[in-house]
Amino acid sequence: MSKPNQNILVMAIDGPSGTGKGTIASRVASHLGWHTLDSGALYRAFAHVAAENDISPNDALGLEELIRTIDIAFIQTNAGLKISADGKDVTDCVRSEIGGKRASIFAKNPLVRQGLLERQRRMRIAPGLVADGRDMGTVVFPDAFLKIFLDASASIRAQRRYNQLKEKGFSGTLRGLEKEIAERDAQDRNRSASPLIPASDAIVLDTSGKGIVEVLNEVVALIEERLLEERFSAD
Ligand code: DC
Numbered sequence: 001m002s003k004p005n006q007n008i009l010v011m012a013i014d015g016p017s018g019t020g021k022g023t024i025a026s027r028v029a030s031h032l033g034w035h036t037l038d039s040g041a042l043y044r045a046f047a048h049v050a051a052e053n054d055i056s057p058n059d060a061l062g063l064e065e066l067i068r069t070i071d072i073a074f075i076q077t078n079a080g081l082k083i084s085a086d087g088k089d090v091t092d093c094v095r096s097e098i099g100g101k102r103a104s105i106f107a108k109n110p111l112v113r114q115g116l117l118e119r120q121r122r123m124r125i126a127p128g129l130v131a132d133g134r135d136m137g138t139v140v141f142p143d144a145f146l147k148i149f150l151d152a153s154a155s156i157r158a159q160r161r162y163n164q165l166k167e168k169g170f171s172g173t174l175r176g177l178e179k180e181i182a183e184r185d186a187q188d189r190n191r192s193a194s195p196l197i198p199a200s201d202a203i204v205l206d207t208s209g210k211g212i213v214e215v216l217n218e219v220v221a222l223i224e225e226r227l228l229e230e231r232f233s234a235d
Contacts, residue, residue, distance in 0.1 A: 006143065009034075009128040009230070011223065012136035015150035016185050016196060017100065018157025019207055020215060024150065025132035026081075027216055028223065032130070037123040038074070038081060039133030039140070040103065042116055044094040045072045045085045047106040057106050067115030097165075097172075097180060104184045107134075110193035134188055137199035146226045148219060149198035152208040154182055 011028065013021045022038060029036040049070055055062035075082040083091045093099060106112050113135075120140050123129055131140065137147035152160075158178040162170070165177070188196040198204050203222060207215050 005124060005126070008124050008126050010124055010136075010141040010144045011128070011130045012141050012144035012147045012199070012202075013130065013132040013150060013219075014134055014136050014138075014147070014196070014198065014202070016134075016157065016181075016188065018161045018181060019150035019152050020160070020212055021132045021150045023212055024148075024216060024219055025130045027212075028219055029130040031220060032128060032223070034128035034130050035123060035125050036081075037120060037129055037131040037133075037136075039116075039120055039131060039136065040100075041074065041081070041083050041094065042072060042119065043103040043107045043112075044099045045083050045090055046070060046112065046116060047102040048090055048094050048099060049085045050106060051102055057109055057112075060111060063109065063111050063115070067112070072119070097177075101180065101184060104187050108187065108191040108193065113139075113193050134196040135194035137202050138197060139194045142199070145230055146223060147199045147202035148222065149202040149204045150215070151204060151206050154178065154185065156208045157181055 011034075013025045013028075015021050017040075022040070025038070026036055028034075046066070050057075050063065050066055053062070053066065055066055057063075071086050073084045075084060081091075082089055083094050085094075117140065120131070123131070124141070129141075131144070133140070137144055137149070155178065158174060158181045161181065162174045162177050165172070185196075205215065205218060
């Protein structure tokens with residue numbers, strides 16, 4: 001197995017759902033011309049295929065077999081990132097609310113986390129990687145040159161998610177969504193394996209009341225400052 005190249009810079013963006021981290025990660029990556037890793041999509045695709053194959057979140061043998069054989073690919077298209085699992089386009093089912101809930105349940109199992117670790121580290125490809133998720137700065141890329149933890153109040157995150165879903169014809173209620181987000185947050189924060197927590201060297205940005213452009217400007221300023229420091233320390 002090829003060793004990940006530690007010289008390739010990684011930027012980690014972690015945080016709970018609804019903080020805009022996926023949007024920030026892809027815009028930052030296109031600003032820098034770097035690759036992206038949407039680790040949530042990896043967990044979502046894995047959980048989707050496990051459920052399709054009737055593998056339960058605690059079935060160690062079934063999960064180990066799936067980790068060995070599953071083929072998950074991310075394909076950049078004009079319409080956005082497509083997720084393919086074992087040759088099938090699973091983008092829509094994986095991106096659903098059920099997809100997120102299922103991913104969070106499977107993600108509690110340390111076997112699954114360990115099994116997906118190497119796949120994530122293999123995405124560290126030149127010229128650089130912007131990785132978003134829950135444990136990018138704490139576990140997957142602890143040597144990231146910049147770690148941002150995006151946060152926002154639970155009600156604001158639920159409202160943002162509700163607005164996004166409404167555009168896609170979502171028929172649920174804001175209250176229902178708030179409850180689901182709170183449950184998923186608690187599950188992600190309280191699990192024993194790689195819980196959602198800012199790395200000790202992460203910069204925590206509260207995005208409540210801020211638009212995406214404002215957050216993006218703050219993040220880009222932090223990157224530029226950190227890249228300058230990297231350049232000077234290399235001289
Ligand atoms: O970022 P997302 O909403 O697509 O993630 C879906 C779920 O996957 C999230 O609730 C928990 C899990 N996940 C994780 O445990 N670790 C990651 N690095 C990314 C996602």
